[in-house]
Amino acid sequence: MSQKNLIVAFGGMSPEHEVSVLTAIQAISALEESNYNCIPLYITKSGRWLTGEKLLDLSNYKNLSQLEADCTSCAFVKDDTGKTFLKEQDGGGFFSKPKSQSVYAVLCAFHGSEGENGSFQGVCEMMNIPYSGSGVLGSSLGMDKVKAKTIATSNGIPVTKAVNFYESDWEKEQDDIITVAEEYEYPLIVKPVSLGSSIGVAIADNREELIDAVETAFRYDAHLLIEEAVNPLMEINCSVIGTPDDCRASVCEKPLGQTETLSFEDKYQSGEGGDKGMASADRVIPADISDDLTKKIQKLAVKTFSALDAAGLARLDFLVNANTEEVYFNEINTIPGSFSFYLWEESGLSFDALLEELVDIGLKRHRQKNGRIRSYETNLLSEKAVQGIKGLKGSKS
Template identity: 60%
Template sequence: MSKPNVIVAFGGVSPEHEVSVLTAMQVLAALEDSSYRAIPLYISKSGQWYTGEILRDLKNYKDLNKLTATASPCVFTRLSDGRPVLKTLVSGIFSRSEEVPIYAVLPAFHGSAGENGSFQGICEVYNIPYTGSGVMGSAIGMNKVIAKQLCKSAGIPVVNGISFSENRWVDERDQILGQIKELGESAIVKPVSLGSSIGVEIVKNTEEAETAIETAFRYDSHLMVEQAITPLVEINCSVLGTPEKNRVSVCERPMGREELLSFADKYQQDEGAKGMASADRVIPADIAPELAESIQDTAKKVFSTIQASGLARLDFLVDGETNQFYFNEINTIPGSFSFYLWKESNISFNNLMEELLSIAVDQHQKKNGRVQSYETNLLSQKAVKGMKGLKTSK
């Protein structure tokens, strides 16, 4: 029997495009010896969809124009019996498109439309199982402000801060700068809907704040500024499962060369081609067992509160003097899928991907087991007559 086809989707219109490619290469390699046939689906920086064997080799991404000229354009569509397929688009009288039945989709995007629920919505429209969080969980996870508001309402500690749009910044600059000053000696400027530390800056005065804010608005139209925790210890862990049933990995302490972990710390080390797996970190984190357990319990609570699913990495900020910790953000598609954290639980990257697919298919079957339509025809003669009556009663 042929293996079920799993579409590994990556790239996308996102500042984290290249990071997504690194993660996808790891996934494709991990699935080579699995019970699935992994098929690459690359979304270019202009939003075009491509597939083909050329997309499996990282070296080919050095020249994106050449890559997209060689790869095959493609789309999701349905066969006459309703089954979803990945269809290649070809030109020419004697050319023939290929239609690949889809068993499941494994999104490996980072940031923007690939991680914020938009691509997940496409999968929902085609009724395709997909790994990771659903449309709502993905959207909430991407929006740091909404995620923190939900967590705060659930009793999960978060850092004090403010958020504002670009329009409000233009109209109320002095008022916003005054609010930032009230946060303390230093603050952190962040885009609301980006990851990989892009656009994140520590500021210690009004001039630095203005510069950092103007820079961050190049990436996002909505920013947040939070009180900086000093001395800061960053602690992360991963959660795997569903909102109702999940388990947590060991904690890690990422180590950066700067005061705050940067994009370079995460992806531009000597082995940058390994994605997040190349970053410096201490695993398990060198913190008190009681603190690690509290953070792990809180991570599971955040995962459930946000209605995340599949796998996520949760990042926490710890005051190095008091050990008070705060939820920082959830990454619903973390770099390298945080497999390095699950290795400590003797789960290989291959097994991790297989479990994600198993969760996705199980959740999809449960959803499809519900009533999908209401058995009545509103367009029947009687119903249409009733609608006409409503019209005249206005």
């Protein structure tokens, strides 16, 4: 059986760029024995689209300038029949044509910003390409912590109290914002609204630390949250796979960090090695919590996944009061680091099987979309209609 071209898209203009590279290389390695021919589509930090064999070797990313020089610019294009290809734009040498490779589906391995927020998914929709993960709406909602909390609340899913504000608000109403936040009492958590991997997140124990944390977080995002802290805190995560109307939860995990709130270093630079992405983080799997609490979190994870119109695979993070076992939805990662394969392996699903199911879900959703009526036949631009429009123009005084 001939292999099908699976475009693995990763990188992007995001502070989580390097984490995305790790996830993509892990996925390509896991699919080596599959029926897919994995073709890398790497988006640089400046937004260039590149492809090439050199992108398959993680060691080449130590020198990004050289890697970019060794790779070939590319783009999605359609032929006269509407079939989509990944076409090299400057490759093939002087006497040969640039290579074009048909696209069966796209595996999205972005983290943060332009790749995970629905923008790349919108490109795939415009090109009518099957792709993995959440759609444009689910991806954008998942990236926006404020919108996600609002929807969670409207669906009866508990969240912590928080105040959100933009940089312009902070410049004009700093004292008012601090007054509202301090009603929750210290310590307080400062977070960028549209980033993951704990980038820009800080704990503030007093007003001076709060102001400093806010000013630092504005380096990463123009929209911030100040949240009340759960104390004593226990973080529990759970992955969900499927579609909004048909999904299931993995086992739960309890991440372990050097502080109560996990840092970027805790997530990606602890454990056995930084080249393993989220798989290298210290954690307890399955989480050493009661069966009742496990079931409660799994149920909330599935409910939240559906409420946020997520699809494919996601990881949902919860904050738990270790004394009372009250559970609060924290955030959803619509493309989790390492695709959370370590949670599914403990749930009886291997990494390669997980990825193949993820692609299959994308293909199924694509077929369902294309099975609907997508155009409305009308003769709006007939000669009579055009004359009417001209008449409207002529009637203007």
